[in-house]
Amino acid sequence: MSKYAVLNTEFPKVDALERALGTAKYAADYFMPNMLYSGVFRSTVPHAYVKKLNLDKARALPGVAAVLDYTAIPGKNRFGIIVKDEPCLVDDKIRRYGDALAVVAAETQELVDEALELIEVEYEELTPVKSFEEAMAPGAPIVHGQTNVHAKKHLEFGNVDEAWDKCDVIVENTYSTHILSHMFIEPDAGLAYLDEQGVMNVIASTQNPHYDRNEVAAMLGIPMNRVRVKQATTGGGFGGKLDIGVQLHVALLAWHTRRPVKMVRSRTESTMVSSKRHPITMKCRTGATRDGKLVAVDVVMTCDAGAYGSYGPAVIGRAPVHIVGPYECPNVRCDAVFAYTNNPMCGAFRGFGVPQAAVCHEGQMNALAKALNMDPIELRLRNAHKVGTVIPTGQTLTESVGFTDTLLKAREKALEVMPEAMARLKTE
Amino acid sequence: MNKITVHCTVNHKPVSVEIEPNKRLLDMLRVNLGLTSVKEGCSEGECGACTVIYNGEPVTSCCILAGQAEGADIITLEGVSVDGKPDVVQQAFIESGAIQCGFCIPGMILTAEALLMKNPHPTMEQIKEAMSGNLCRCTGYKKIEEAVALAASRM
Numbered sequence: 001m002s003k004y005a006v007l008n009t010e011f012p013k014v015d016a017l018e019r020a021l022g023t024a025k026y027a028a029d030y031f032m033p034n035m036l037y038s039g040v041f042r043s044t045v046p047h048a049y050v051k052k053l054n055l056d057k058a059r060a061l062p063g064v065a066a067v068l069d070y071t072a073i074p075g076k077n078r079f080g081i082i083v084k085d086e087p088c089l090v091d092d093k094i095r096r097y098g099d100a101l102a103v104v105a106a107e108t109q110e111l112v113d114e115a116l117e118l119i120e121v122e123y124e125e126l127t128p129v130k131s132f133e134e135a136m137a138p139g140a141p142i143v144h145g146q147t148n149v150h151a152k153k154h155l156e157f158g159n160v161d162e163a164w165d166k167c168d169v170i171v172e173n174t175y176s177t178h179i180l181s182h183m184f185i186e187p188d189a190g191l192a193y194l195d196e197q198g199v200m201n202v203i204a205s206t207q208n209p210h211y212d213r214n215e216v217a218a219m220l221g222i223p224m225n226r227v228r229v230k231q232a233t234t235g236g237g238f239g240g241k242l243d244i245g246v247q248l249h250v251a252l253l254a255w256h257t258r259r260p261v262k263m264v265r266s267r268t269e270s271t272m273v274s275s276k277r278h279p280i281t282m283k284c285r286t287g288a289t290r291d292g293k294l295v296a297v298d299v300v301m302t303c304d305a306g307a308y309g310s311y312g313p314a315v316i317g318r319a320p321v322h323i324v325g326p327y328e329c330p331n332v333r334c335d336a337v338f339a340y341t342n343n344p345m346c347g348a349f350r351g352f353g354v355p356q357a358a359v360c361h362e363g364q365m366n367a368l369a370k371a372l373n374m375d376p377i378e379l380r381l382r383n384a385h386k387v388g389t390v391i392p393t394g395q396t397l398t399e400s401v402g403f404t405d406t407l408l409k410a411r412e413k414a415l416e417v418m419p420e421a422m423a424r425l426k427t428e
Numbered sequence: 429m430n431k432i433t434v435h436c437t438v439n440h441k442p443v444s445v446e447i448e449p450n451k452r453l454l455d456m457l458r459v460n461l462g463l464t465s466v467k468e469g470c471s472e473g474e475c476g477a478c479t480v481i482y483n484g485e486p487v488t489s490c491c492i493l494a495g496q497a498e499g500a501d502i503i504t505l506e507g508v509s510v511d512g513k514p515d516v517v518q519q520a521f522i523e524s525g526a527i528q529c530g531f532c533i534p535g536m537i538l539t540a541e542a543l544l545m546k547n548p549h550p551t552m553e554q555i556k557e558a559m560s561g562n563l564c565r566c567t568g569y570k571k572i573e574e575a576v577a578l579a580a581s582r583m
């Protein structure tokens with residue numbers, strides 16, 4: 001018998017039954033009487049001013065209930081989870097391929113698609129910023145405001161400059177991780193309607209209903225108690241549904257048409273405009289003693305964060321403090337810079353930058369093992385966090401530090417299931 | 429657009445549906461018949477979320493026009509449960525912890541049902557192969573495979 005009521009006990013997931021029966025309602029499964037379908041007209045260039053946007057032909061199509069651009073927004077036209085830098089509908093300029101320029105609501109999905117075809121746009125294109133290096137180059141076009149620097153962080157622990165003298169071996173490498181799409185299996189979807197009390201109701205596939213509520217209220221210029229957001233059963237998010245998806249667009253259309261409005265993104269549209277994992281480049285210098293104790297780690301971290309901030313400020317907060325991973329190191333420095341570019345927006349993705357940092361610290365541990373001719377698991381054990389370790393934030397770990405046990409168990413299992421690979425590890 | 433009438437069997441009952449000829453079987457099931465367990469994940473035959481059992485075979489309903497289903501025998505997840513209670517495969521998915529967000533699950537369960545109808549005692553290899561057309565972004569597949577094996581052991 002377990003001494004806990006819950007731990008080590010198997011429970012069926014609370015809502016597994018309705019998911020197994022197929023009765024759970026996801027956002028696209030909601031239908032309402034008198035409901036309109038909707039879609040978004042999006043930019044096909046990454047950086048431009050809108051010279052002309054002609055909505056007349058789309059508006060004239062029978063069966064179209066509304067075609068709206070930013071001028072129809074009654075409240076604020078800037079949103080974003082931490083920094084309010086993204087428009088609901090583009091007003092000043094286009095900052096990425098797929099920026100929303102106009103929304104359409106019509107009686108059927110076919111009519112929506114037809115109306116979207118009738119919208120005409122003329123761009124005055126600007127040179128796009130395509131990488132971190134381009135964003136930082138002198139004279140670079142500016143994506144937002146006065147500078148392309150989206151966020152900066154500096155982490156300093158111990159004294160890295162003085163530590164190199166104490167190192168017997170130093171390894172230096174650069175690691176880059178790539179941009180990545182969550183590819184949640186359910187494309188973003190939602191439905192909005194005004195109820196009899198005049199409350200704007202939004203049912204959506206979302207990870208952030210409380211944030212969505214603030215944004216919808218601000219966009220419509222109404223108090224929060226006149227907005228209700230309901231999270232439909234959500235088909236995966238992994239961070240990608242923390243940013244607002246269709247919610248503002250359906251709410252705006254329902255506001256103007258006074259009818260329920262539903263929007264379901266195609267896989268293509270969902271992949272195009274949902275956030276991505278930050279691609280991070282880490283130039284890292286690691287020093288250790290002959291017997292494999294880490295002495296110093298110095299990292300320069302750069303990132304193309306894309307067109308909008310999203311969760312960037314959280315990611316740049318996490319990645320540097322995890323840059324040495326679960327290893328003790330008395331001297332650590334990390335300088336991180338995230339830049340705005342005209343690439344897809346990066347945001348939260350399972351770990352807020354920590355998986356990217358792991359590519360660097362684990363790569364360095366392997367490189368160090370090679371340089372010292374030491375078993376890479378032994379090297380990790382010698383540096384593993386334990387109770388009493390002071391981590392680079394200055395925090396002393398006082399309990400629940402299971403890394404050594406985990407590593408020993410992992411070694412045991414690896415010897416059992418992949419003995420050849422483990423033998424190679426020793427000889428390499 | 430002139431509508432056509434499609435006659436077929438859905439979840440053991442004969443139906444006739446008036447529908448535009450450019451609609452897919454997926455639309456007919458979800459919109460005209462209200463069978464929203466059928467999910468749309470990619471619209472191009474890649475993810476398997478829209479799988480239904482079609483004349484005994486698991487097929488992706490996003491790739492079939494409604495008109496093609498004339499005379500077909502179609503089963504969706506709604507037609508698998510008995511009086512709102514899970515059948516042996518559904519129960520095995522629940523017990524094995526094979527369900528996370530659940531969006532892939534209707535397709536997964538129907539693919540498993542189609543396999544077990546033909547081969548009630550599949551090997552793990554046969555299970556993996558049969559399930560290989562259904563994508564899941566949450567579970568990592570292991571528990572789904574275990575669920576199918578558990579269901580088979582109870583057949």
Ligand code: FES
Binds near residue numbers: 467468489491
């Ligand atoms: S929606 Fe049919 S296979 Fe993905």
Ligand code: FES
Binds near residue numbers: 235531533564
């Ligand atoms: S349970 Fe979420 S995609 Fe399979």
